[in-house]
Amino acid sequence: RKIGYAIVGLGYYATRIIMPQFANCRSSRLTALVSGDMAKARTFAAQYDVPERSLYTYDTFDRIRDNPDVDVVYVILPNSMHAEYTIRSAQAGKHVVTEKPMSVSVSEAEAMVAACRKAGRKLAVGYRSHFQPHNILAMKLSRDGSIGTRRYVHAEHGFVQGDPTKWRLKKALAGGGSLMDMGVYSVQAMRYLTGEEPAAITARSSTDRKDPRFAEVEDMISWTFEFPSGVIGHGMSSYSSNHNHVRLTGDKGRIDLEPATPYEGQALRIARGGKEERLDPPPGPAVNQFVGQLDHMAECILNDRPPLISGEMGLQDMRIVDAIYRSAAGGGTIRL
Ligand code: NAD
Missing domain, CATH: 3.40.50.720 (NAD(P)-binding Rossmann-like Domain)
Structure with a gap:
């Protein structure tokens, strides 16, 4: 059926x-x-x-x-x-x-x-992205020790917004700006590549409130995650510059997904033992x-x-998003 x-x-x-x-x-x-x-x-x-x-x-x-x-x-x-x-x-x-x-x-x-x-x-x-072959392979390489012990994860997502009348720029409909729309991809990637949940979050925002696009919602926002293992995460999202890059660095190598999360065209590179190569993943669960x-x-x-x-995974992302906003609004480091 x-x-x-x-x-x-x-x-x-x-x-x-x-x-x-x-x-x-x-x-x-x-x-x-x-x-x-x-x-x-x-x-x-x-x-x-x-x-x-x-x-x-x-x-x-x-x-x-x-x-x-x-x-x-x-x-x-x-x-x-x-x-x-x-x-x-x-x-x-x-x-x-x-x-x-x-x-x-x-x-x-x-x-x-x-x-x-x-x-x-x-x-x-x-x-x-959980069904996307490059992202699935990156999760596997993170877990199987291919880059050694994980130390640092970096994720950036953004694009340049145009028309200021779009619902994505209205707080009542979008709930927020680049973090709600693109930042959730960064937050997700940092979680699924490390397999960890952030214990502490510190964030900053940079938004030109005179720009008519950003009268109601944030433009750029960046955050630091402290993970329980000692991994440091750095994420960002933007509505005024183009980004789609996720990087996980361990003590023996590095994985780069760039672009990481578009509709198609993902690319994965791994650097280890002094060599950097592009990897083509096996097919995912579907076409x-x-x-x-x-x-x-x-x-x-x-x-x-x-x-x-x-839904619980989404709820955890909303808790993280909320902590990023609270920290960026002057709340200091938020412990989860
Ligand atoms: P869109 O503006 O193209 O579509 C929104 C639809 O909602 C329109 O058909 C519109 O008529 C309708 N709508 C109903 N009430 C509305 C109201 N009060 N104001 C505005 N529109 C109203 O947007 P979209 O890009 O299709 O995004 C829709 C959702 O999908 C968003 O939550 C977005 O984050 C999500 N999305 C996810 C992905 C992904 O890759 N997973 C990609 C794009 C969008």
Whole structure:
């Protein structure tokens, strides 16, 4: 059996990146659409063979409870709407995948985890890099001693924002700036490459508040993590410069992922024993990271297993994001 997905929010990531991937899935199919714009929903419904009875507006969304073709709801809305639609989906008896960042606050993320637990439904966050072959190989090389004892991890993500009217630059919809959007990739990579959780966090932000793009949200933010093993982490995110680089350094070598987390085109280099080489990873669990993520959730539902990219993982990221913001706002070093 294939697990049926409803997609909520028919914006760029949903329609251009995720929806075309169902054709490549082994265990997932697209069965319902939720949108504020029914004309748009009908156009995509025709393209993907979704019946009229499985189209919903935000007002009729709760009726999805009665749709047996929908097993899981994938929330691909602006960040501040993730919590509401995750909780409504769980209350409608559906499993949930929510996009990153999981929410715009720790308390929302806790409420999302609690709602899914109460309903007995699974919750996952759209952390596609866990299904991406270069990132999977980097995790393995980190763990198997290929670069010796881990000492330092560095992660930077960013791009140059343009139009100041976009929702990503509105605090009420985005919850924050570059950290919420791109910084979560840096935080995630620092966690999955070290396999550790930061014990202490110190952060600084640099934002030109006169720039109309940054009237409400931060531009650049950087942070230091102190990990229990003694590894030091340095992460950053930016909305005014381009970055997509993750580096893990041990006492015998170094791994570089650059670019680390784009939709495609990742590259991995390893330096050890005086030599630096590019490594091509074995294939991942699926034809690409998006299919890997969609089918992973479907197979977790079919086999009643917890998703690797769990709500708890997202909640921990929100705790870290919150600590970064508190430290950058003058809170000094925050101990977790
Ligand atoms: P987008 O602006 O292209 O799409 C957002 C959709 O939400 C639009 O269809 C819009 O009509 C709808 N919407 C509903 N209510 C809205 C409101 N009040 N204001 C604005 N839009 C509203 O955005 P996107 O790039 O598709 O991002 C959507 C989510 O997906 C975000 O949480 C983002 O972080 C996440 N995302 C994840 C990845 C990834 O690689 N995992 C990539 C891109 C985006």
